[in-house]
Amino acid sequence: MLKTQDLGYWYQTANEPLFQNVNLTFDVGKSYAILGHSGTGKTTFLSLIAGLDKPKTGEILLEDRSLKQIGLTNYRRHDVAIVFQAYNLFTYMSPLDNLLTAMAITNAKHAGDKAYARQILKDLGIADDQLTRNVQHLSGGQQQRVAIARTMACDAQLVVADEPTGNLDEDNTRAVIAQFQKIAHEQHKCVIIVTHEPDVAAQCDHQFRLENKRFKQLA
Amino acid sequence: MNFCKRAWLNVWAKKGRSILLILVSAAILMFVLAGLLIRSAAIKATDQAKADVGATVTLSANRQAAFKKMQSSSSSSSSKSSRPKMTLTPVKLSDATKIAALSNVGSYNVTSSTSVNAKSYDTVSTSTGMGSGNSGGPGGMKSTTSSGDTAITGVSATSLTSDFSDKQSKIVKGRGITTADKNTNHVVIEKDLASQNDLSVGDTIKVKETSGSKSTVSLKVVGIYKASSTSASSAGPMSTDPANTMYTSYTLANTFKGSKYQGTADSVVFNVTTPSKVSSVKTAGKKLINTSKYALSTDDSSYQTVKSSMASVESFANKIVWLVAIAGTIILALIVILMIRERRFEIGVLLSLGEARWKIVAQFFTEMVMVLVVALAIAGAGGKFVGNQLGSQLVSQTATTTQTTSSSSNQPGGGGQNGGQPSGQMGHGGPGSTSSSSTQQAKTKLAITVSAVDLAELGGFGLAITFLSIMIASGGILRLEPKKVLIS
Structure with missing residues (x-):
């Protein structure tokens, strides 16, 4: 589904790349973990496959179409959903409005369908009385579940998550990872999680470690 | 959306x-x-x-031209005794009628001012110290000069004068002078003068002409007006009390001035219906008059002020x-x-x-x-x-x-539009x-x-x-x- 071809990126000069000649393939129905120490460039890699930035060398192909051809805004709108460590919800909205807004922006199949959005949130354990409450009144775990629900409500086949469990306790971490597995296996989406926690990575179908500017497959 | x-x-x-x-x-x-x-x-x-203020065009004697004429005569004359005098030509009413026929001219008011001496009544004296020298009054010496103690303002109609239209003066008894008073001896007098002499509407007063035969003329009081108090203060130190001003038809004022003034006026004020057309009325009017003798001046100051x-x-x-x-x-x-x-x-x-x-x-x-x-x-x-x-x-x-x-800019005793008196x-x-x-x-x-x-x-x-x-x-x-x- 998603391929990187000779992907490379640097911040200062080409002589000091974060990574180079990265050739990876990600398929639907599977979950992937990208492990690495802080500063190795795993989040930068995620920003590239999420369409938030452009690679310095190489390219990213979605169904054999370059992101340049698709256009980054179009790509973000229709093909990728992002979950952030800090949840990145609309703080002035309720969980329900967060989902409906994302569905409207991405022109999702169920855009405007309140019942559909409610069901997704309920499935993720958001109680009825919390659906229309401001998201800031929810706990961190609940907010991350709303963020995950947002990716589920949209039709994007690729879900990328940047340290999604970074602010969560053990129970919430387990629940969130289980949810990502569900998205990959039941909704047949491609889930890519960037994490520095080996336990989280271990629950994914495939693991890559970014080390010495190269990606190394662990499992 | x-x-x-x-x-x-x-x-x-x-x-x-x-x-x-x-x-x-x-x-x-x-x-x-x-x-x-x-x-x-x-x-x-x-x-x-x-719409409200209106503007006027005034036809009067051309003072500037008369002054130039006097100056040229003066330079040609070497003798001091034969020094020429400035001669102002009174406005011909026939010229006024032509201008009145122009478009944008509404009504017009003929003004002819002069003075007479009181005969059967006493004038109101002004006790401001200055300026009462030529006015008569109780105990006062009657003036024997050519300038009388009673001002006569001859008009077509009092309602057309700015004093009455601006409510500076208003009729308190009887009526004002109208065009129907032409060739009559009807007069409108001031309230203070009437009170002082126990005069009321219907009474007759006698005045003595200051020029010509200096004969005595009887006038019938048809109305009494009240001049605003502010107007008294506006009169200059050399002027008479405003209460000594009488309104008559301009024909009567001309009679007091002498026979050669028949069919003339000091000035004629034309009310222009559209103030913005004042200039065009003036231009058209100038073509109808002899500009070496007469002048047309515009007065849209109120309009311009506003x-x-x-x-x-x-x-x-x-x-x-x-x-x-x-x-x-x-x-x-x-x-x-x-x-x-x-x-x-x-x-x-x-x-x-x-x-x-x-x-x-x-x-x-x-x-x-x-x-x-x-x-x-x-x-x-x-x-x-x-x-x-x-x-x-x-x-x-x-x-x-x-x-x-x-x-x-208002000088004391300013004569307003009556330049060619x-x-x-x-x-x-x-x-x-x-x-x-x-x-x-x-x-x-x-x-x-x-x-x-x-x-x-x-x-x-x-x-x-x-x-x-x-x-x-x-x-x-x-x-x-x-x-x-x-x-x-």
Whole structure:
């Protein structure tokens, strides 16, 4: 589904790349973990496959179409959903409005369908009385579940998550990872999680470690 | 239209911020509205002044030409004893009739002034110390000079004179002089003179001519008028008391002046129906008269006074509108810039979802429009009050300035339009001879009302200010990279 071809990126000069000649393939129905120490460039890699930035060398192909051809805004709108460590919800909205807004922006199949959005949130354990409450009144775990629900409500086949469990306790971490597995296996989406926690990575179908500017497959 | 819903959710969720924005916008719009209201009221007042004030064209002897003629005669004459005198030619009524037939000329008033001496009554004396030397009165010496103690103002009709039309003088008993009084000995006298001599309507008084045969003439009192108290003070030190002025038909005044004055007048004042056409009436009138002997002068001072006063108010109002609009745009732009900086994270999330940048700008604009609608209602209610306060302050300041200028140009004893008076004419200011511009100033008040058009105009200004503010602030949105905001 998603391929990187000779992907490379640097911040200062080409002589000091974060990574180079990265050739990876990600398929639907599977979950992937990208492990690495802080500063190795795993989040930068995620920003590239999420369409938030452009690679310095190489390219990213979605169904054999370059992101340049698709256009980054179009790509973000229709093909990728992002979950952030800090949840990145609309703080002035309720969980329900967060989902409906994302569905409207991405022109999702169920855009405007309140019942559909409610069901997704309920499935993720958001109680009825919390659906229309401001998201800031929810706990961190609940907010991350709303963020995950947002990716589920949209039709994007690729879900990328940047340290999604970074602010969560053990129970919430387990629940969130289980949810990502569900998205990959039941909704047949491609889930890519960037994490520095080996336990989280271990629950994914495939693991890559970014080390010495190269990606190394662990499992 | 999802951005509209987002805008509404944001405005509703952040009530405190929205209320502050509403208050700031309302304050800006209130001053813009005040400016707009003053401007439109000034335009209305000017239009009203055009309709109300009126303007006149006066036909009189050409003093300038007569003076030049006298000077040339003087230079050719070496003897001091034979020094030439300035001769003013009285206006021919036949010329006046021709000018009256011109378009835009409404009514006209013939004025012929002279003086007579009291015979059967006592004139009112002025006890100001100066200037009563030539007036008679109880115990006073009757004047034997060619200048009499009673001023005669011969007119076509008293109602056509500025004194009566401006309510400086008003008939308190009987009636005024009308065109029907032509060739009669009817007279309208002043109330103080009537009281002093126990005269009432229907009584007969006797006067003695100051020129010609100096015969005694009986006059019938048909009306009594009251001159305003201010007019007395306007008379100069060398003038008689305004109470000693009588109004008669101009034919009678001409009779007092002598037979050669039949069919003539000192001046004829034509009322121009459309003040802006004064110049064209003057030009057309000049073609009908002998300009070496006669002059046509225009008097649209009242109109010009109101016009210039309102123009200055209008100009100030315009400055208010533009200054407040510019300042408002800057203030709102700064607020929106700060607001956008505060919402960078939200913008990043929207961009990460694939939202178009213009829709994000549209969301901010919609939020501001929602704020604007409420601010507009508040400004609509408060703008009238601010406009009234500001407008009356402006008008009173302008009126004070204009009256100061006007009073400095009013010389004591000024003869007004009676430039070509024959000998025997008194140099009095006459009742109500103060500048009519001061009267007009009192009339000129700004009628400040908030109409739908004003609100629509204000809404337009508000939208423009909001749009500019958002455009200035949206530069940040257009440059914002979601990665920099969301992934640090």
